[in-house]
Amino acid sequence: MNNMKLNLCLLALALLAPTLLYPVFLAKVLCFALFACAFNLLLGFAGLLSFGHAAFLGTGGYVTGYLMIHSGLTPEVAILLGTIAGGLLGAIFGKLAVKREGIYFAMVTLALAQLIFFFYLQAPFTNGEDGLQGVPRGALFGLIDLSDNMVMYYFVLVIFIAGYWLINRTIHSPFGQVLKAIRENEDRATSLGYDVNHYKWLAFVISAALAALAGSTKTLVFELASLTDVHWHMSGEVILMTLVGGVGTIFGPVLGAGFIVTMQNYLSGGEMGNYIHIIMGAVFVICVLSFRSGIVGQLMKFKRNNF
Amino acid sequence: MKKTNTSVLSTVVSGAIAATMICSAQAATDGQVKLGILADMGGTYADICGSGCVIAAEMAIEDFGGSVLGKPIEMVSADSQLKPDVASAIARKWVEDEGVDTIGGLVSSAVSGAVSKVNADSKNITLISGSASNSFTTKACNPYNVHWTYNVVALANGTVKPMVQAGKKKWFFITADYSFGHALEGMASKVINENGGEVLGNVRAPLGTTDFSSYILQAQASGADVVALANAGNDTVNALKAAAEFGLTEQMDVAGLLVFTPNAQAMDPATAGGMRLTSGFYWDMDDETRKWSKRFEQRHGAIPSMIHAGVYSVTTHYLNAVKTAGTDDSDIVMKTMKETKPSDFFARNATLRPDGRMIHDMLYVEIKKKEERKDKNDIYKIIKVIPGNEAYSPMLPQCNFS
Numbered sequence: 001m002n003n004m005k006l007n008l009c010l011l012a013l014a015l016l017a018p019t020l021l022y023p024v025f026l027a028k029v030l031c032f033a034l035f036a037c038a039f040n041l042l043l044g045f046a047g048l049l050s051f052g053h054a055a056f057l058g059t060g061g062y063v064t065g066y067l068m069i070h071s072g073l074t075p076e077v078a079i080l081l082g083t084i085a086g087g088l089l090g091a092i093f094g095k096l097a098v099k100r101e102g103i104y105f106a107m108v109t110l111a112l113a114q115l116i117f118f119f120y121l122q123a124p125f126t127n128g129e130d131g132l133q134g135v136p137r138g139a140l141f142g143l144i145d146l147s148d149n150m151v152m153y154y155f156v157l158v159i160f161i162a163g164y165w166l167i168n169r170t171i172h173s174p175f176g177q178v179l180k181a182i183r184e185n186e187d188r189a190t191s192l193g194y195d196v197n198h199y200k201w202l203a204f205v206i207s208a209a210l211a212a213l214a215g216s217t218k219t220l221v222f223e224l225a226s227l228t229d230v231h232w233h234m235s236g237e238v239i240l241m242t243l244v245g246g247v248g249t250i251f252g253p254v255l256g257a258g259f260i261v262t263m264q265n266y267l268s269g270g271e272m273g274n275y276i277h278i279i280m281g282a283v284f285v286i287c288v289l290s291f292r293s294g295i296v297g298q299l300m301k302f303k304r305n306n307f
Numbered sequence: 308m309k310k311t312n313t314s315v316l317s318t319v320v321s322g323a324i325a326a327t328m329i330c331s332a333q334a335a336t337d338g339q340v341k342l343g344i345l346a347d348m349g350g351t352y353a354d355i356c357g358s359g360c361v362i363a364a365e366m367a368i369e370d371f372g373g374s375v376l377g378k379p380i381e382m383v384s385a386d387s388q389l390k391p392d393v394a395s396a397i398a399r400k401w402v403e404d405e406g407v408d409t410i411g412g413l414v415s416s417a418v419s420g421a422v423s424k425v426n427a428d429s430k431n432i433t434l435i436s437g438s439a440s441n442s443f444t445t446k447a448c449n450p451y452n453v454h455w456t457y458n459v460v461a462l463a464n465g466t467v468k469p470m471v472q473a474g475k476k477k478w479f480f481i482t483a484d485y486s487f488g489h490a491l492e493g494m495a496s497k498v499i500n501e502n503g504g505e506v507l508g509n510v511r512a513p514l515g516t517t518d519f520s521s522y523i524l525q526a527q528a529s530g531a532d533v534v535a536l537a538n539a540g541n542d543t544v545n546a547l548k549a550a551a552e553f554g555l556t557e558q559m560d561v562a563g564l565l566v567f568t569p570n571a572q573a574m575d576p577a578t579a580g581g582m583r584l585t586s587g588f589y590w591d592m593d594d595e596t597r598k599w600s601k602r603f604e605q606r607h608g609a610i611p612s613m614i615h616a617g618v619y620s621v622t623t624h625y626l627n628a629v630k631t632a633g634t635d636d637s638d639i640v641m642k643t644m645k646e647t648k649p650s651d652f653f654a655r656n657a658t659l660r661p662d663g664r665m666i667h668d669m670l671y672v673e674i675k676k677k678e679e680r681k682d683k684n685d686i687y688k689i690i691k692v693i694p695g696n697e698a699y700s701p702m703l704p705q706c707n708f709s
Binding site: 022024025028121127128129130131133134149222223224226228229 | 390391392393395396399400403404416417420421424425484485486513514
């Protein structure tokens with residue numbers, strides 16, 4: 001019941017927020033929140049640290065952007081195809097990566113993501129460093145014009161809630177229980193008769209597809225798909241978001257994404273612009289040293305101890 | 308309990324919708340002139356349009372008197388980090404949320420392209436001073452683009468043509484791998500082919516490359532007369548350094564197609580001396596340029612590049628147009644800008660064409676050798692002045708927004 005009330009409050013906040021804050025900024029926060037949630041499904045619940053999630057974010061973005069510019073599809077179809085493309089890429093990457101564990105898993109995903117980065121850098125359809133500029137937002141179902149920022153925000157909110165719900169559902173399903181079992185003790189899960197690699201692979205594909213969904217949506221919000229989304233910095237940023245918010249908590253990545261994006265937003269304009277990477281590095285170090293369970297994890301601990 | 312929740316939800320939703328209706332978009336024509344300057348504060352192009360571009364715009368506002376239409380002129384600035392997505396997000400926030408009328412500075416063609424798209428959608432003027440690609444007044448032209456200072460056509464016509472005509476027929480390109488490099492290489496290749504020369508090959512290096520050795524080796528193996536550097540900023544400096552280290556400068560000519568004064572200053576005079584290039588401005592041309600450049604140097608600590616001077620010139624022209632027109636409405640201001648001839652220490656024999664291209668005299672210069680230099684700021688020797696009509700290509704009919 002308590003959770004229900006909290007969720008309703010948050011929904012109310014999300015619905016009212018664009019009247020006070022700039023809607024494009026909020027839409028950006030939601031896109032990154034979804035991206036971080038997708039990543040958290042893998043790190044927090046299956047215990048797999050992927051260092052190449054930017055590849056899926058970028059793939060979703062490029063596919064959707066390309067389709068919107070060249071094919072005249074409606075945005076929901078373009079987003080769907082972008083998501084599927086990311087999922088397929090995830091299926092291939094996952095097959096290779098789950099064969100290894102720990103640091104080797106991270107290295108395999110990083111290597112594959114770098115491969116994708118250089119592919120997008122050289123492939124003619126991505127326009128290299130320019131990126132896909134001027135992606136039209138189009139009209140949802142051919143009816144609702146998305147060029148208005150308010151409308152776009154609510155569309156992104158719907159996508160975010162759908163993605164968030166799906167992740168929530170996955171975590172609480174029997175499938176999610178098996179993932180948690182693998183995270184806690186892989187050998188025991190194997191001895192119980194679960195095909196561990198298959199479960200890991202499925203989690204990887206779901207996570208990749210949702211990351212691509214976030215990328216596709218982001219491309220529509222900014223009307224731009226660029227190399228930044230496929231760069232390994234982006235893979236690092238999503239780890240930071242998840243860790244700051246609280247790895248393994250459901251709401252943590254959302255808060256972490258909000259925190260990091262807000263920080264980038266306010267720092268990039270002012271005098272501090274040159275130091276943004278230093279500040280983010282410091283936040284990362286402080287987070288890892290003093291509150292490892294992240295903001296949400298720490299709050300939950302506080303609640304458990306005091307109430 | 309379930310019922311309460313539903314009613315809470317419906318109240319919230321209807322409240323949100325009502326609030327959305329009340330909130331309306333901010334108008335750009337509010338009589339308050341606000342400029343945004345996007346520059347590269349810490350990257351490859353920081354020397355040619357970083358904090359210097361912000362200072363140049365500040366100087367223009369101060370010299371103009373600080374206010375127009377009865378209100379003080381406001382200015383904001385930000386770091387584009389040379390990334391089109393960062394630039395596009397900042398530009399969008401500025402014009403949609405903060406009432407910015409026009410965005411200037413704009414180094415890197417990828418950044419300018421992204422910003423120009425955002426501005427065209429919201430009918431805001433883009434004052435491009437730092438980018439070279441000619442696409443802003445050709446294939447990506449729109450009624451709100453103003454392209455000042457220089458472009459790839461002027462560079463190719465100014466630098467490449469005399470070299471090919473002097474008998475340097477075989478060319479090899481080391482190109483920055485984004486729209487500017489591609490445009491510059493394409494335009495230079497066209498000029499080479501038209502004048503009976505031949506392009507033997509090219510290699511593309513990502514923006515911000517520090518190690519050019521593999522590219523230099525490819526250039527060395529090509530057997531060309533001239534290796535053309537179709538890049539800019541620190542990329543040119545690093546490429547030339549590598550070329551000197553590999554002995555390439557002794558075997559072939561190296562042509563820097565786009566060299567800015569701060570970069571020319573950073574190059575070793577022993578290798579760069581004698582190199583000829585095209586520039587839109589040189590600080591030591593005459594009394595007028597020296598007077599402004601001294602003031603700029605006092606504030607910035609270095610002599611101005613052509614982009615710095617361009618930012619000052621275009622900002623002044625924009626503010627004059629707002630004053631003459633008596634409004635900050637983009638369409639009217641654009642019309643006024645194109646009707647009045649810009650004239651200051653930078654813009655000589657200048658006109659702003661209906662396609663947004665500013666035509667002015669360009670300079671064909673030679674980098675001085677060590678023994679020719681009086682002090683550290685004495686870099687170029689002006690060989691000739693190229694009239695604007697010879698330097699720039701004619702206007703395309705589809706880009707005529709008169």
